Amino acid sequence: MIQGGHELPLDVLYARRNAKWAKYGKDVLPAWVAEMDFAVAYPIRRAMQRIAEEQEYGYAMRNGAQAEKSLTAAFARRMQARYGWTVDPALAEPLTDLVQGQFATIWAFSQPGDGIILHLPAYPPFHMAIKETGRHILANRMVPAAGRFEIDFDDMKAQARQSSMIMLCNPQNPTGRVFTRAELEAILAIAVEHNLVVVSDEIHSDLIYDDLVHIPFASLSDEAAARTVTITSATKGFNIPGLRCAVMHFGTAELQARFRKSFPSHMLGSPGIVGIDATVAAWDEGQPWQDETVRVLGANRNRIAEYFAAELPGMTFYKPEGTYLSWVDCSGLNLPGTAHDFFHERAKVAFSPGEAFDTNCPKFARFNFATSPAILEQILGRVSKAVRSHNA
Ligand SMILES: Cc1ncc(COP(=O)(O)O)c(C=O)c1O
Missing domain, CATH: 3.40.640.10 (Type I PLP-dependent aspartate aminotransferase-like (Major domain))
Structure with a gap:
C-alpha cells in the first residue's frame, strides 16, 4: 500500500499493472509511454x-x-x-x-x-x-x-x-x-x-x-x-x-x-x-505537489544534458523546455537498426521509437525521464554501457 512520498521504488513500480511497467519484463527499465514514476498528490488520493x-x-x-x-x-x-x-x-x-x-x-x-x-x-x-x-x-x-x-x-x-x-x-x-x-x-x-x-x-x-x-x-x-x-x-x-x-x-x-x-x-x-x-x-489543491514534481523533473533534465555531453557524444539530447519527454538523436552512433531496438536489446532500456513520431526518424528515440534520480542513473549507466560496447 502506497502511503505517500514522492518517488516509488523499483519493486513497487514493477508490481504495477499500468502500461509503462507492465509491457516489458523485469529486466527492462521503461522510459517510454508518458507516465511518471511518482506517487500522486495527496488531494487526489483523498478524493x-x-x-x-x-x-x-x-x-x-x-x-x-x-x-x-x-x-x-x-x-x-x-x-x-x-x-x-x-x-x-x-x-x-x-x-x-x-x-x-x-x-x-x-x-x-x-x-x-x-x-x-x-x-x-x-x-x-x-x-x-x-x-x-x-x-x-x-x-x-x-x-x-x-x-x-x-x-x-x-x-x-x-x-x-x-x-x-x-x-x-x-x-x-x-x-x-x-x-x-x-x-x-x-x-x-x-x-x-x-x-x-x-x-x-x-x-x-x-x-x-x-x-x-x-x-x-x-x-x-x-x-x-x-x-x-x-x-x-x-x-x-x-x-x-x-x-x-x-x-x-x-x-x-x-x-x-x-x-x-x-x-x-x-x-x-x-x-x-x-x-x-x-x-x-x-x-x-495539487499545486504544491506539482511544483515539487517539476523541480525533480528539471533536475533530471539537467542531469541528462550533462551526462550526454560528457559521456555520449554520438547522441544529441535536445533539452526540453517543457514536458518530461525528450527527443534524442542517435544518428551519430551509426547503429545498424533503429535506436529503439538497439537500446531495448543491448541496454535493456525501453524508449519510444522515433519512427512512430516521424517515419524519417528511426535513429531517434523519445526518452521519458519522469522517474527517480536513482532509476535515472541506472538508465544512463545502461545506455552508456551499450554504446561503449557498440563502439568497442
Ligand atoms: C500531446 C498529447 N496529447 C494527448 C495525449 C493523451 O491524452 P489522453 O490519454 O487523454 O488521450 C498525450 C499522452 O501522452 C499527449 O502527449
Whole structure:
C-alpha cells in the first residue's frame, strides 16, 4: 500500500499493472509511454478514497448539479489561476480523453480528403486521427536550430493554402518545445490568412522549466479564440492518465455550435466520477505537489544534458523546455537498426521509437525521464554501457 512520498521504488513500480511497467519484463527499465514514476498528490488520493469508502457509484452530482459542471468550473478556475486566461465554463465540454477530442474536432471541422498541418515529429495518435478520418497529413518538419526544434514557417505558409486545420501541440511532444508568443502569433497569422481552425493540445502545459511560460493559444486574441479548440486535462501534469478525464474548450459559442452540428450532445460520451473528482482535486489543491514534481523533473533534465555531453557524444539530447519527454538523436552512433531496438536489446532500456513520431526518424528515440534520480542513473549507466560496447 502506497502511503505517500514522492518517488516509488523499483519493486513497487514493477508490481504495477499500468502500461509503462507492465509491457516489458523485469529486466527492462521503461522510459517510454508518458507516465511518471511518482506517487500522486495527496488531494487526489483523498478524493479516490472518499468515493471508495462511501461507495458513491451512482449518477454523480457535485454541489447540487451534474458532476461534469464541477469539472468545467474547475477548468475555468485553473486557466484563470495558472495562465490569467478567462474562460466561460459553458464553452468547455467534458471528454474522456484528448485523443477523442483530436478525432472529433477533425471530423467536425474538416472534410474527407482535406490536408491538416501537423508539426513533425508528432505524438503518434495525431497521425492516426488525421489518417483514420480520411484526411491527410501536411507534414511540417521542425528544424533543429540552436539546440531546439523550430517551426519551418515558409513551409507552413505554403501548406496552409491546401489545408483546413492546424493540429498544434504546445508544449510539443516529443521535442519538449514551449512555443514563444512570437511563434504562436506567427501560427495565428497563417491561420487567420487561410481561415483555418486550430486545435491546440495543451496537455503538457503544467510541466515547464526555468522562467518560460505557457501561453494558451486561444488567449492570444479574440481572433485566435474564434478559431481555436483547446484540449487539455490534468492527466499528464498530475500523473493520472488512466482515469480518463479531459476538457475541450471552444473559443466562441459560434465555434461550439459548428462543432455541435457534427456531434450532437451525447455522441462523445462522458468521463466517470473518479476522473472528474481526481481532476478537480488536482487542479484546485495539487499545486504544491506539482511544483515539487517539476523541480525533480528539471533536475533530471539537467542531469541528462550533462551526462550526454560528457559521456555520449554520438547522441544529441535536445533539452526540453517543457514536458518530461525528450527527443534524442542517435544518428551519430551509426547503429545498424533503429535506436529503439538497439537500446531495448543491448541496454535493456525501453524508449519510444522515433519512427512512430516521424517515419524519417528511426535513429531517434523519445526518452521519458519522469522517474527517480536513482532509476535515472541506472538508465544512463545502461545506455552508456551499450554504446561503449557498440563502439568497442
Ligand atoms: C500531446 C498529447 N496529447 C494527448 C495525449 C493523451 O491524452 P489522453 O490519454 O487523454 O488521450 C498525450 C499522452 O501522452 C499527449 O502527449
